[in-house]
């Protein structure tokens with residue numbers, strides 16, 4: 077459920093970057109404080125382990141299909157929340173950079189969705205609460221499944237919120253939720269099974285390898301600052317972002333308009349019309365940002381109805397020249413690229 | 424990808440920070456366009472193309488990498504044409520719905536941002552990127568373990584593949600494992616990875632890496648890197664030049680202007 | 691102070707899970723000696739070697755490097771004096787390029803950049819791997835990895851070289867090169883290995899370890915020719931010695 081850059085707007089992507097960067101800084105400090113140098117190579121190697129484990133499939137009991145391990149929950153059980161959060165982050169960084177899986181702008185979102193929820197919600201509040209460090213028992217199996225499901229549900233909901241807040245996909249909120257949550261319920265159960273199976277094995281073969289076995293008392297206590305910090309950050313950022321979003325639907329665009337003093341050079345309509353369109357767009361956007369609306373279906377309906385106004389009637393002439401120009405520019409960019417390359421080959 | 428990052432071209436010699444910053448600006452600017460924008464995005468291809476060309480990175484290789492990642496954007500973007508059927512433009516007899524336009528826009532942005540990210544890595548290499556990140560105040564613990572992850576990615580994957588192979592050789596049955604077997608197989612892989620981490624740490628310690636060995640040890644939990652390039656004027660020029668270009672391309676639709684020029688000149 | 695002396699006195703070690711591995715090991719290795727540590731799988735060779743640079747702390751007994759016992763206070767200088775080449779070079783080579791890997795130790799020692807450069811270049815030259823300096827270590831062949839791993843240790847200019855199965859995974863030519871390379875070193879050498887031919891060519895003295903104790907100790911040819919002793923400890927008389935001393 078990696079989000080791609082193409083689905084996210086800079087305001088959402090940037091906000092999540094800031095939140096994630098703060099979390100990484102905090103976790104890095106925590107890891108450093110443990111004074112356990114061994115943790116650093118361990119995080120790296122276990123990150124690599126997650127990659128490898130994702131390639132190994134098992135058959136899901138009672139069905140014909142197969143599944144594999146997800147990353148977040150097992151890493152947290154093995155490394156503890158702080159180290160695991162960093163390890164998950166770097167798994168996602170490598171995926172984004174080297175496998176083009178998820179994008180740079182979306183990196184913050186992806187790390188948050190796939191790292192924060194399992195490490196700081198599902199593990200401490202669900203897994204440990206249910207499993208009570210009795211690895212390999214039925215309790216632990218149930219704990220792993222429930223924790224994986226909850227972690228993924230939250231993560232999937234995060235994807236929905238972030239995508240909707242970005243306003244790039246047309247998918248209505250309700251439909252999106254209905255699409256994402258059930259899929260991730262299934263994925264969560266599978267991930268929980270896989271996680272529990274591996275943890276059960278490790279608990280038998282080398283119990284001291286599990287984080288809980290060497291867990292320090294403070295890890296529970298020191299979770300509070302993370303949550304409080306995060307809550308504050310969410311309120312501030314959320315408040316700022318929603319203000320930003322509500323007054324200026326397309327944050328950056330708005331600021332550029334302000335700087336340049338005009339909308340789009342190509343615009344054939346007068347500014348007043350556009351201005352009106354913008355206002356309408358804003359009002360149409362608002363319900364999307366207040367997700368608390370009890371009937372989520374209503375919001376998208378309203379939105380699609382209001383949509384056509386903002387960018388109306390691009391005249392055939394403009395669009396034709398747009399297409400022609402676009403193709404020519406693309407060709408030009410390509411040509412410049414190839415020319416530069418050829419020059420180098422020649423040298 | 425690794426070898427590419429190790430090349431020595433003018434782009435590779437730029438400071439990693441300059442490239443990271445420029446690429447981030449690039450992505451933010453590209454993503455800030457309104458949803459129906461298509462033609463104005465075109466000039467932005469200049470950035471990844473230039474980077475790849477000057478960095479002597481094979482285009483085909485990057486292109487294949489992008490294609491692998493297409494499905495996700497496709498799946499989400501696909502709904503736009505279905506849900507947004509309002510006609511907002513027409514070319515000749517065809518009318519184009521907003522959905523198709525925004526779909527095209529999503530795919531374009533996808534290509535732009537992914538190619539820029541891949542170009543960044545190909546023209547920088549993970550080690551220079553790591554050193555750059557560290558000097559951009561990314562916590563060291565994070566950077567170091569990122570480099571470790573990268574280093575052991577293929578080693579551990581190889582180990583996993585070997586285990587799978589021996590498992591398959593011994594079982595005539597289905598390719599995917601029963602849960603119990605799976606647990607022990609992946610569990611073994613985990614233990615091996617742990618042991619590996621242990622041995623790596625041992626090797627580091629025996630070469631003077633330490634956080635607890637006292638101040639005399641010299642090391643204090645840092646991995647020190649040799650290539651300490653400093654920001655030169657070319658780096659500033661790189662950031663400044665591209666940012667200016669992005670700004671111009673963001674404010675004026677260059678492609679449209681060009682199109683009008685051609686159309687105007689033609690008629 | 692000379693660091694070339696390595697002495698182990700009544701060393702005991704138990705792993706945290708309760709495995710008793712070393713049960714009173716003692717030996718003394720002096721300046722410039724080249725000593726082989728042999729013994730069956732699981733005899734405790736690797737465990738013993740890990741004590742020599744203070745990675746493991748004995749449960750009883752002591753390790754002396756140079757004239758000082760190895761303690762928390764001396765562990766830093768001991769690690770500088772004892773260079774350790776591990777069994778699997780993949781574990782030892784963790785930096786992005788060969789050059790950076792070799793530079794890792796000197797960097798940690800806090801040396802000035804030009805001194806580091808000098809050390810790296812000469813260490814790589816010494817093992818004949820200068821041409822690989824910008825390659826990523828994990829893309830090298832087993833023999834190249836081994837040579838680079840040795841270079842990473844040489845760059846720290848240790849007095850004592852400790853090696854765990856250095857000839858494992860090498861083809862005959864790689865092995866031959868390694869033997870020549872090691873023979874050219876003036877360092878005190880301690881080599882744990884199963885490769886007894888290797889021992890015959892390189893080491894003047896052998897320590898036989900079995901079940902955590904020193905079973906025998908003496909000149910290479912004499913000890914390895916003792917068929918009964920070799921068989922008793924899971925070893926085998928090397929062929930080369932058979933040719934030298936036919937019965």
Ligand SMILES: Nc1ncnc2c1ncn2[C@@H]1O[C@H](COP(=O)(O)OP(=O)(O)OP(=O)(O)O)[C@@H](O)[C@H]1O
Nearest residue numbers: 705706707709711730731732733734735736737738
């Ligand atoms: N981390 C560990 N925890 C517990 N027991 C261990 C550990 N490492 C090794 N052992 C045990 O200690 C014993 C000695 O192991 P060691 O690796 O020192 O043997 P070795 O002589 O090097 O063997 P080989 O020739 O196979 O390398 C073995 O029985 C092994 O099972």
Ligand SMILES: [Mg+2]
Nearest residue numbers: 735736777854
């Ligand atoms: Mg061994």
